Amino acid sequence: MSKKQPGDISQKSEEVQVLEQQIADLTDALQRERADAMNVRRRSEEEKAKMSGFYKSAVVRELLPTIDNFERALKHVPKDLEKNDYIKGIQGVVKQFEDALAKIGVQRIKTVGELFDPNLHEAVAMEEGEGDQEVVSEELQSGYTLGDEVLRHAMVKVTT
Numbered sequence: 001m002s003k004k005q006p007g008d009i010s011q012k013s014e015e016v017q018v019l020e021q022q023i024a025d026l027t028d029a030l031q032r033e034r035a036d037a038m039n040v041r042r043r044s045e046e047e048k049a050k051m052s053g054f055y056k057s058a059v060v061r062e063l064l065p066t067i068d069n070f071e072r073a074l075k076h077v078p079k080d081l082e083k084n085d086y087i088k089g090i091q092g093v094v095k096q097f098e099d100a101l102a103k104i105g106v107q108r109i110k111t112v113g114e115l116f117d118p119n120l121h122e123a124v125a126m127e128e129g130e131g132d133q134e135v136v137s138e139e140l141q142s143g144y145t146l147g148d149e150v151l152r153h154a155m156v157k158v159t160t
Contacts, residue, residue, distance in 0.1 A: 057146050060106055063097070064152055068141065070094045101144070109143035109154040111136045120145075122153040129159035 071094060077087050098108075109120045116123060116134035124140060136156045143154025 053147070053149070056104060057149060057151055060101065060104075060144070060146060061151055064144065067094070067097050067101075070097070071142070104146075106144050106146050106151065109145060109150075111139040111143070111154050111156050116156070116158045120150060120154060121156045121158075123158045124155050125157040127157065127159050131159070134158050134160050 070090065074087070074091060074094065081087055111121065114121075114136050116136055120143060121136060122143075123134075125138075127137065129135070129137070135158065136154075137159040138157040139154060140157060141155035142152075144151040
């Protein structure tokens with residue numbers, strides 16, 4: 001057996017401290033890298049969701065004039081053709097459009113009888129009324145929202 005030198009213990013103690021410090025530094029670096037990776041993943045998911053919403057709203061905006069034209073056509077169907085199978089088919093197509101829009105979160109803005117809200121409604125005509133509040137009296141063109149985003153304001157007539 002060899003005799004222990006008095007400096008051996010302090011030297012090993014210093015080596016242990018250095019190694020423990022290296023372990024602590026590497027552990028901190030690893031934790032930072034993991035946090036950075038999680039942040040990158042989270043930001044990526046947020047950007048995907050934003051882009052999805054952007055494209056969804058762009059596509060819906062492109063379809064709105066088509067939906068408007070279908071609805072206008074159905075409002076002007078002659079009385080003698082209201083029960084016609086062709087007209088019922090067009091009504092079915094309009095219903096399919098409405099259902100598809102609802103599935104992706106598009107909602108029609110409520111208008112007639114609602115208080116005028118400039119965030120949702122665009123007043124294109126005003127008329128005198130009996131109340132002291134501005135109330136939507138007629139919808140001239142439907143408006144739509146997708147979540148919190150207004151895709152198109154509803155064009156309305158307001159009674160003041």
